[in-house]
C-alpha cells in the first residue's frame with residue numbers, strides 16, 4: 124500500500140495501482156465521479172481487500188494514458204458507450220466487479236455489469252432511481268405508499284400550474300440530489316416563485332448539460348411527519364437493513380437542508396418495521412436486485428411514506444458513522460458483495476452514532492473556520508471534517524450543492540450522540556465574507 128493522489132487532487136489511500144495484474148487476484152472497477160465525497164472511503168476499503176483496483180472517472184485524466192490498466196476515463200452520462208468501452212478494455216483482461224461510488228455513475232455501472240455479466244442492478248432499475256418522476260410512476264403502479272404527484276414542463280406558465288396543484292406541496296427537479304432545488308409551497312403565490320426558482324436552477328449550465336429530465340419539474344403532496352433514512356444492501360433481491368437513521372431536526376421547508384442523522388432509530392419497533400417494509404417494496408417495484416440502497420421515508424399516523432430510494436450508499440461523508448461486525452465499513456460491505464467475497468456478520472456495532480451535515484449559515488466566500496479544536500474536544504465527538512476549502516464560494520439551498528463539513532459522534536445512546544453533535548456545532552464559527 125502507498126498513498127495516492129486521488130483523481131480529485133485530494134489525498135487518498137489505496138492499493139498500489141502500478142502493480143502488475145496477477146491473474147489470481149480479483150479485479151475491481153470503481154466508478155468515481157469527480158464531484159463525489161466518497162472517493163477516500165471507497166479507496167480505503169479497496170485497499171483492505173486483496174484486489175487489483177481500476178478507477179474510472181468521467182473527466183480526462185492525463186495520468187490515464189500512463190496507467191491504462193488502472194486509470195480510465197469513461198462517459199458516465201452515456202452508459203451504453205461506457206459499457207462498450209469497458210467491453211473493449213476487458214477483452215483479454217479479467218474483470219470481477221464494478222461498483223459506482225455515487226449517483227452520477229450508477230446507470231453506467233449497471234450497463235457495464237450487464238455487458239460483462241457482473242453482479243449489479245438491472246439498467247432499467249438504476250435508471251428509475253435517477254429520475255424522480257419515473258420513480259414516482261413505478262411506485263404508484265406497484266401501490267407503494269408515497270406522496271401523490273404531478274409534473275409540469277419548465278416552460279409552462281407557473282401561475283397556471285399553481286392553479287392545478289394541491290397545497291401544501293413540494294417542487295423538485297427530477298435528477299438532482301442533496302435537496303438541491305427542493306422547495307415547499309403553501310400557496311399559489313409561493314408556488315409560482317418556487318417554480319421560477321427551480322426552473323432557474325435547471326437552466327444553469329452544469330445542470331442543463333447533465334442530460335435528461337432538466338425540462339420538467341415534479342410536484343408532490345407535502346408529507347408531514349418525522350423523516351428517517353434506511354441504509355441497506357440488497358442481495359439477490361432480498362433487502363438487508365444495515366442501519367436506520369432518525370433525522371431529529373424537523374424538515375418542514377421551505378428548503379430541506381440535511382443536518383443531523385442518528386442511528387439506531389428511536390422510533391417504535393412497528394414503525395421501524397413499516398419503514399423496512401416500505402423500502403423493500405419500493406426496491407422491488409423499481410427492480411433493484413443487487414447492491415446498496417439508500418432510502419428516505421416519512422412516518423406519520425398514516426404509515427411510512429417513500430420519499431426517495433437510491434441504488435447507492437449514503438452520501439457525503441456520512442457513512443463514517445457506521446461500523447459493522449468486526450469493524451467493517453459500509454464501503455467494505457459494498458465491495459465484498461460486488462466481488463462475491465464472504466461478508467460475515469453485517470450487524471451494526473452496539474454504540475449509537477451520529478453525523479451532522481453542518482448547516483450553511485449564509486452565502487459568500489469562506490474565509491476562516493473557528494472553534495474546530497473546541498468542537499473536537501467535546502466528549503463523544505470523533506471528528507470534525509470541514510470539506511469546504513477556504514476561498515470557496517458557499518451557496519445555501521436551494522441552489523447550493525456542496526457541504527460545508529461534517530461532525531461525527533459516537534456514544535452509548537442516540538440521545539447522547541445527538542446532544543454531542545449540537546454541543547460541538549455550538550463551538551464552530553464560519554467567517555463567510557463577500
Ligand code: ADP
Nearest residue numbers: 270299300301302303343344345346374379431
Ligand atoms: P434529493 O434527491 O435532492 O435529496 P428528495 O426527494 O429526497 O430530493 O427531497 C429532499 C428532502 O426534501 C427530503 O429528504 C425531505 O425532507 C423533503 N421532501 C421531499 N419531498 C417531500 C414530500 N413530498 N413531502 C415532504 N417532504 C419532502
Ligand code: CA
Nearest residue numbers: 301302419431
Ligand atoms: Ca434525498
